[in-house]
Amino acid sequence: MDQVTVGLTQAAVWTGSGIDLWDIEIPTLESGDLLVRIDLASVCGSDLHTVSGRRTGACPSVLGHEAVGHVVNVGDVTSPAEVGDRIVWSVTVPCGRCSRCDRGFTAKCSAVRKVGHESAEGAWVLSGSYAQHIVLPRGTAVARVPETMPDAVAAPAACATATVMAALEAAGALDSRRVLIVGAGMLGITAAAAATERGATVRVLDRDPERQDRAREFGACEDDGAPTDVxxxxxxxxxxxxAALARLDVGGRLVLAGSVAPGPPITVDPETVVRHWLTVTGVHNYEPRHLDQAVAFLHDTGAKYPWEALVEAPVPLTDLASVLRPTPSGILRSSVTP
Structure with missing residues (x-):
């Protein structure tokens, strides 16, 4: 594959009021950087929240953080991939030096930068996946993807699937456990399959009956309202x-991964927590090991679950605005190809 070193690339830029197409000069790469040609980007719910105003972020910016692509240039031999490699990459870029990084919480680095969340007027202009190319700075975790894995299966690994891997790690051992998953979007559906593969009996709740039914294709059983272990x-x-907290049996664990925007508080009875040995924990973003686990999981289960069917056929970059809006109930992920 030919290296790309100079020239212009096109990016879809969120301006606060809409999407504009910008021609952006491809920068000179620094040590450890990667230049990646985007093959397909899927549309995460957080980007819909940004566009709708539910979530604040840098503006103008190149959104998009779930994608798969091919490396077309490297900064030097210290780069984590080679020209021609097909990869997915982490949402977060940590400093690797602060106390949080030292403690293993690189996703919460005190100086973290995030793919698809940086200003297009700053130093890292090509930071999002809704573009023909993205620059991955040194420190970005990447995972190689088999060429046999469809783009629509690989792209969600970079956010949805990796986040599920982190949530299941927080949930602990799941073999022979009862697991209740609340929310049957892309993450909930993925979690249903992943928990089933780990030996759990899985039930999924969603206010959308169509999504709840779809979860059964990914290992979920009919919910009986009984107590749950996780x-x-x-x-x-x-x-x-x-409601999920109230369903926990003795020794139960509640993992919160969806509460990423302000909302009403919940009530926790300390006596119930003590007497029932309950655990409540949160997960936000993920660590590099979870990205590797996500790719391996999708590869291992590709023939068992219809992953590709969860992502709509892509629209061109010029039509990005058409998929940055609430989607019909049956659609879990829209996608874009430049």
Missing amino acids: AIDFSGSSPAVQ
């Missing part, structure tokens, strides 16, 4: 979190 919330709904 509850994992991807909905971010305070009433749903409250």
